[in-house]
Amino acid sequence: MEQGMHFSGSRESLAKTAMDHDRAKELKAFDDTKAGVKGLVDAGMVNIPKIFIRPPDELAEELNHCRAHLQVPVIDLSGIENIDMRKEIVNGVRIASEKWGFFQVVNHGIPLTVLDEMIDGVCKFHEQDLEVKKLFYTRDRMKKVRFDSNIDLYHSRAANWRDTLTIAMLISDHIDPDEMPAACRDSTFEYMKNITKLGDTLFELLSEALGLKPDHLKGLECARGRTFVCHYYPACPEPNLTLGA
Numbered sequence: 450m451e452q453g454m455h456f457s458g459s460r461e462s463l464a465k466t467a468m469d470h471d472r473a474k475e476l477k478a479f480d481d482t483k484a485g486v487k488g489l490v491d492a493g494m495v496n497i498p499k500i501f502i503r504p505p506d507e508l509a510e511e512l513n514h515c516r517a518h519l520q521v522p523v524i525d526l527s528g529i530e531n532i533d534m535r536k537e538i539v540n541g542v543r544i545a546s547e548k549w550g551f552f553q554v555v556n557h558g559i560p561l562t563v564l565d566e567m568i569d570g571v572c573k574f575h576e577q578d579l580e581v582k583k584l585f586y587t588r589d590r591m592k593k594v595r596f597d598s599n600i601d602l603y604h605s606r607a608a609n610w611r612d613t614l615t616i617a618m619l620i621s622d623h624i625d626p627d628e629m630p631a632a633c634r635d636s637t638f639e640y641m642k643n644i645t646k647l648g649d650t651l652f653e654l655l656s657e658a659l660g661l662k663p664d665h666l667k668g669l670e671c672a673r674g675r676t677f678v679c680h681y682y683p684a685c686p687e688p689n690l691t692l693g694a
Contacts (some may be wrong), residue, residue: 460519483586485612501691527556543658567640570633575681616677
């Protein structure tokens with residue numbers, strides 16, 4: 450009986466090893482295309498690869514989260530130059546940071562045209578000719594500008610149905626225009642300029658919420674380093690089996 454149990458356990462172990470091997474091959478095959486999820490859609494794929502399929506219980510849990518109708522705190526920055534209004538905004542930031550850890554910002558001063566052009570630029574990058582896009586495909590974290598699909602592709606239980614353009618400026622705040630994809634170069638630099646200004650404002654508010662001088666966190670270089678993660682979600686032929694995020 451012990452021998453039988455041992456044999457059965459070994460057989461299950463072999464089966465799992467074979468499945469892991471097949472999955473590893475499928476992951477590498479997908480990665481080697483350098484085309485991302487968009488490449489699968491462009492190829493006319495009807496059934497999504499197994500590497501993207503989520504367990505039913507996991508999908509059900511995500512759906513329950515979506516139905517929770519939670520409303521995160523909203524911080525309205527209009528009137529921030531007014532002393533009394535600023536105190537109210539700072540208090541709102543303090544409460545949101547203590548109770549939630551994050552918040553949504555509205556009336557932040559970034560023109561709608563800048564936001565729309567950034568989104569359009571990202572779409573143009575992901576929808577451009579594959580041979581041009583492939584030039585940016587890499588899993589090298591040291592690259593400031595990189596295109597890939599699922600940064601944790603080889604480690605996650607299931608891949609997400611999305612492609613990503615990442616602009617990482619953690620080591621240096623400077624990025625050469627030639628490093629940026631032409632499809633979204635101008636819109637990205639304009640967005641970065643505006644979002645950096647907003648970031649400085651938020652660090653001032655956070656400093657004040659802590660009872661410190663407005664420039665305290667910026668003086669600690671908290672404002673240095675930023676990463677822009679630009680996700681793209683192509684239409685999925687089997688959306689009930691996977692997730693975009």
